[in-house]
Amino acid sequence: MTSANRLCFLFAFIVLGFRASGVACRRTAADMAMSLRHERWMAQHGRVYRDAAEKDRRFQIFKRNVEYVNTVNDAHRKYKLRINQYADLTNDEFKASYGGFRPTTTKAAPTFRYENETAVAPTVDWRSRGAVTPVKNQGECGCCWAFSAVAAAEGIIKLKTGKLILLSVQELIDCSVYGEDRGCNGGAVEDAFEFIISNGGLTTDANYPYTASDGTCDAVKSSSKEATISGYESVPGIGEPSLLKAVARQPVSVAIDAGGPAFQFYSSGVFTGKCGTNLDHGVTVVGYGTTADGTQYWLLKNSWGASWGESGYMRMQRGAAGAPEGLCGIAMYASYPTM
Known part of the structure; x- marks a missing residue:
């Protein structure tokens, strides 16, 4: 060289x-x-x-x-997504702790009282009508089923009586042993409705506060009934049109596939992401609407705290192409309490 x-x-x-x-x-x-x-x-x-x-x-x-x-x-x-309180968890860890929905064999009444509804409002937001209590945080307790059932019950009680009452989720966790209800290990909304009816109602959250853990049923607190429901019905079929009829009249409990990382970090906007129909999380539909660009959406009240999503809520695409069961299976398993 x-x-x-x-x-x-x-x-x-x-x-x-x-x-x-x-x-x-x-x-x-x-x-x-x-x-x-x-x-x-x-x-x-x-x-x-x-x-x-x-x-x-x-x-x-x-x-x-x-x-x-x-x-x-x-x-x-x-x-949009953002880093939130769940940012040091893998998606598998998140799913294991923050879901909790279990399907049930409990049968609702075979009727659907909103079947013949023909004129529904273009936009509904039950929050603006005073039928929705503040967002709660289930913590690391798989009791989304209880939060979903209580939110739907609070809504119909307000619409029928004029009183918005913060009911006890913890009472359901500790005391409901119907069907699939297993406290922080999961449960079903219909079985929660069954407990409310058979128990003669629920007490208030102030009397029986949330602890984010399983506990022994406090019979004394549970005996102080504040409000009740008389029955419940399922939304028939798996299509969104029937769900729309029901939500136009009251908040409705639904199950969704919320297991993806986009749910974990959802921040704002209309969720249009990928998801399946592995129903693993219970939420409450408290409205619907259409954005300025024409995107239709459902308004969901979640139980992951007010720092998640849009102050604890999510807007999810409604009428998604190729999803007759609704995006993330939202129209597959819906029910609502009656009075």
Whole structure:
């Protein structure tokens, strides 16, 4: 090798070294920024890990979730995601703790009182009519079924009596042993309705407050009935038109497939993402409408706290193409209490 060639080789080696060093520095800087973001997130949500190994594992999950959220948002869809209190959980961990819906064999009345409804309002929001209580947070208790049933009951009681009463979810968790109801291990809305009827009603949340855990039924508190329902009906079939008729008249309990990561980090907009029909979460439909660009949606009250979604609510696409059962199976398993 000539001296000129040796000089060229040395120069190329130095240049490559500088480039590799620059890439490493950029990676280090990015990791440091992500680490600081994780630290701020931990402080915001009061998260403390048992040791350094667990902290590093949670950091890696947090990092992947941030990357996922950024990727979805960069696609400019009709909805946005954001990093929230669930950002250090894998999607499997999230599904295991924050669902809880179980289908039941309990049969509702074979009637559908809204079958002959022909004129429904173009937009309904039961919140604006005073029939919806504040959003709650189920925490790591798989009792979405109880929150969904109570929200629907609170709605019809308000519409029939004029009184909006915050009813006890904890009473259902502790005391309902009907059908599939298993407290924090899941349950069914219809079985919750059965308990309310047979128990002669529910007490208030103030009298029997929520603890996000299973407990022994407090017969004394449960005996103080505040309000009740007389029956319940299922929305027939699996199509959205029947569900629309029911929601036009009152809040309705439904089950959806909420197991995807987009649900975990939903922030705003009309959700149009991918989901199946593995019904694993109970929510309450408290309205519907159409956006300025013509996108039809359902308005869902969730039980993951007011910091999730649109102050605890989600707008989900209505009339999605190729989904006769509704997006995420929303029209497959719907029921409502009656008075």
